[in-house]
Amino acid sequence: REVGTAMAAVVDACPTCGEAACGTRRGFCKPRRNQPWQLNGGGLSTSRGPEYAAVGVVASCRRKGQSGRCTSPNVLVMCLTCFTMLQQCVFSLEDDIQVCETAQTVDLALPSLAIPSVSARATSMHPLILGGSPGSTGTMSLYFALKQLGVSTVHYSRMFNATTGEETTSYGLQPPGGPVPFLRRLFTPTHPAPPVDADAAREIDLTFLRDTDALIDTPSMELFFELLAAFPNAKVILTARDPASWAKSRQARHPTDATPLLHALNVRAPIGAVSATQAASALALWHRVVLGSLPPSRVLVLDVFAMDARTLWTRLAAFVRRPLPTDEHGALPPFPHMHYGEDVGG
Structure with a gap:
């Protein structure tokens, strides 16, 4: 069947x-x-x-x-x-x-x-860091933490280049919002929240993403296996969150976004179309799929909602091979805690 x-x-x-x-x-x-x-x-x-x-x-x-x-x-x-x-x-x-x-x-x-x-049209040995989780799991916080560590990172609506120090967002575009221009080819040409064009992405040479060091949030989860095929040396950061809490937040803020796991089964069901229990179960199962897709040494699990700042910084810095950050007093700074709504509003 x-x-x-x-x-x-x-x-x-x-x-x-x-x-x-x-x-x-x-x-x-x-x-x-x-x-x-x-x-x-x-x-x-x-x-x-x-x-x-x-x-x-x-x-x-x-x-x-x-x-x-x-x-x-x-x-x-x-x-x-x-x-x-x-x-x-x-x-x-x-x-x-x-x-x-x-x-x-x-x-x-x-x-x-x-x-x-999945077979890739082209492959790159670049050790791209992929976000294995959907949004509303702390991906925006992870973006700002990676930025603070000097890692070039793309997060749907934001892009940071560690070499130049330049940061761009999609908020100032006309019309505003949606993915940053760097990612536009992976989405349908609709607005303001275009879905990932999975069919088109399978025909695209995804190795253009070697121009960044990390891709988190949308479309990393939606194209997870295609990206693993294109980047055989990829590592994954899984941002964990209590499934029930995640389902409540995701359905309220982003009801049109894809439901985890179902997208991998080619079932196109927005998160707002399933029950809270279904959404929570889908996230929990999807996380276990991600954990089983790579060797443990290439996967980092972070819970920005439960782990303390020192644990988060220590694990993340070691995983991306960067020194621990310090503030002006030489102390470890707080770990960023920001969600998409605050970022758009700011």
Whole structure:
């Protein structure tokens, strides 16, 4: 069965053990732990060889402990039970269900949920830093922190060049708002909040983004896998936030923006079109997809809503290989805390 445009495939039986359910009623089909997964051209590979280059290969069934080759290359493979759980988790019609238990408790540090087969028109070895989270998770705060560390950064409506010290925004354009000119080719020509043109982006040489060091907020999440394919050495900063709190904020401030996870399944559903529970579950699941897409050494998780300033600065500075910032007294400055609405108003 196809989801969207063949980004995913559901099998009636686990491709490893042949069981219809494969004993994963409390979690999703998952490959054997501690496998070093990485992007390899249009799919994924492990150190075990090209026979494991399928996306979402079930390398070991947790019911029987058997291992084997996936026979469906370059598709998302999960058994019917797991896919049904995913549907129920994200599309549940039960208003009283809290954030999906699966989304909260299952360790999805694996590429077996929604990794599409993506090939890049061109690749760059530039170690681009990608924001793995949608907006309203602290991305504007992260932008100003990276700027303070001297990292050239693009955040949808702002762009900072660390070499020249120049900063541009889209607020002064006519008409004002929308993405900065540097990113316009990745969006539809509408206004004031144009959606990402995913179809056009797949036909564009994305390596033009090597002219910056970091891309966060929109369109980084929407084009996450395309960007990973174009920049094999990319690193990811995941800005975390309580899913329920995020859903409430995102739906109130940006109801037309994409719903996490669903965009990777080629389901175009704005965040305002789903329930708060669905939105929260989608964010929690999407974060686990991101965590499973790269080795741990190339992913940094920051929670600007819960972590103290020293923890945030220390982790971020080490990740981007910059010295800790200091104020005029030689002390560590406060970590920036600003959201998009304050930035526009200011």
